[in-house]
Amino acid sequence: MNAEKTVEKNPGKNAGKNADHRRLGRELGLFDTDPLIGAGLPYWLPDGAVVRHVLEEYVREAERRAGYRHVYSPVLGKRELYEISGHWSHYSDDMFPPMEVGGEQFVMRPSLCPHHAVIFRSRPHSYRELPLRMAELGGMFRSELSGVLGGLTRVRGIQLNDAHIFCTLDQVAEEAAGALDLIRRAHADLGIAPVRHRLSLPGPGGKYVAAPEKWERSIALLRQVLDASGVAYEEAEGEAAFYGPKIDVQVADPAGRESTLSTVQVDFHQPEQFDLHYIGSDGAKHRPVMIHRSVIGSVERAVAHLVEHHAGAFPAWLAPVQLAVLPISDAEHEAATRLADRCAGLGLRAEVLGPERGSLGARVREARLVPYQAVIGAGEAAADRVSVRLRDGRRPDPLPAAELVDRMSDSVRSRATDLWVG
Structure with a gap:
């Protein structure tokens, strides 16, 4: 069904500095913390788990459509793994200390890339397989100091949407341009927009891999991608990863504080460290780029930004509850349940928010961040119709319950960031 659409007057647009995800996330029942679990280790409540699950499935689907294959890898690895990758010498201050197990040292991983490098080298590869796009939504851990921890933005256990593309230099x-385009489309679907793009470069000091030629080549490639994309960007020294x-x-959050949400990196270092190679058309071994x-x-961090940007009024496809069904009295409870089941x-x-939750007005206010509300009185129940209220206060004409469900399905399936009006 073609539903007329209009831009939603989102409650989040005027939230300003009051839209702090730490407060909102707890008020909305998305996440919380407990001293017995520890600082920087939030747990997800049912509504927050819904948002997280939908977001994870969205990005997996987007990656599958873009030609990525998904893997799972352990959250632990031997210390030797991170010595080879360079994390131990360049990043160990941010890693949890090793654990002694059976005379060997194991480390909670600070990154997924060493695991993916090992997975790549576990099988022979031909140039015909490249680019090989490997993705994982996996856990990693950072030994953050307690003073910098906060909400969901600075935590010690992270679920990272990560991917590594193994390709030839010509690819x-x-x-990289394809990855940047995937990021653009995801941000549009999520109803968010970046404040700027940054080309993050190495700075002075010993935290970066000493390989001037590799740095020059990888920086030139990323400049080429940014220039071709047409986006304005700034260069920032000292913000590069240690390897590239x-x-x-x-x-930016409502207070104007910036953070990095999405990244694209070029790495010549780890393919060399792990001795990665593929067989070229000439039958010889060649080094891939990562x-x-x-x-x-x-x-x-993504959920934290979405909570603040939308002030809890998520796009319908991402909302924990998409429809609040409000029977006026107990007599309409059966009709309300049928609609929810449909x-x-x-x-x-x-x-279903029944009369036991309070007056109709109180229930409307309780469901103020739910995209759609369906009010069912005696007349609506008898005719299998509903009176619809939209989150922004608009009230379309009553319509058949089946039509409401069809319109909602269309909106959610298309990942619309607006609400329709009949």
């Missing part, structure tokens, strides 16, 4: 620019430069896609890429960064059968998330 780097096209693959990055394109950082920056977002592109690191994250569409939404960590799930924690939604559930189509994968929509509906919740």
Whole structure:
């Protein structure tokens, strides 16, 4: 069904500095913390788990459509793994200390890339297989100091939307541009926009791999990608990864504080460290280039930004509850339950808020951040119709319950960031 659409007057647009995800996330029942679990280790409540699950499935689907294959890898690795990758010598201050197990030292991983390098080298590869796009939504751990921890933005356990593209040198620019385009489309679907793009370069000091030629080549490639994309960007020294430069896609919270949400990186270092190779058309071994890429960064930081940007009024496809069903009295409870079940059968998330929750006005206010509300009185129940209220206060004409479900399904399936009006 073609539904007329209009831009939603999102409650989040005027939230200003009050839209702090640490407060909102707890008020909305998305996440919380407990001293017994520890600082920087939030747990997800049911509504927050829904947002996280939908976001994770969205990015996996987007990656599958873009030709990525998904893997799982352990959250632990031997210390030797991170010595080879360079993390131990360049990044150990941010890693948890090793654990002694059976005379060997194991480390909670600070990054997924060493694991993916090992997975790549576990099988022989031909140039015909490249680019090989490997993705994982996996856990990693950072030994953050307690003074910098906060909400979901600075945590010690991270679920990272990570991917690594193993490709030939000639394929780097096209693959990096494709990753940047994937990031753009995801941000549009999520209803967010970056404040700037940054080309993150090495700075002075010993925290970077000493390989001037590799740095020059990788920086030139990323400049080429940014210039061809047409986006304005700034260069920032001292913001590169220890092994290579990055394109950082920056977002800002309501107070104007910037953070990096998405990245594209070019890495000549780890393919060499792990002795990665593929067989070229000449029958000889060749070294692949490794592109690191994250569409939404960590799930924690992405949800924090979405909470603040939308002030809890998520796009309908991402909302924990998409339809609040409000029977006026107990007599309409059966009709309300039928509507909620009809939604559930189509994968929509509906919740019945009955009279036991208070007056109709109180329930409308309780569901103020739910995209759609369906009010069912005696007349609506008898005719299998509903009176619809939209989150922004608009009230379309009553319509058949089946039509409401169809329109919601269309909106959610298309990942619309607006609400329709009949």
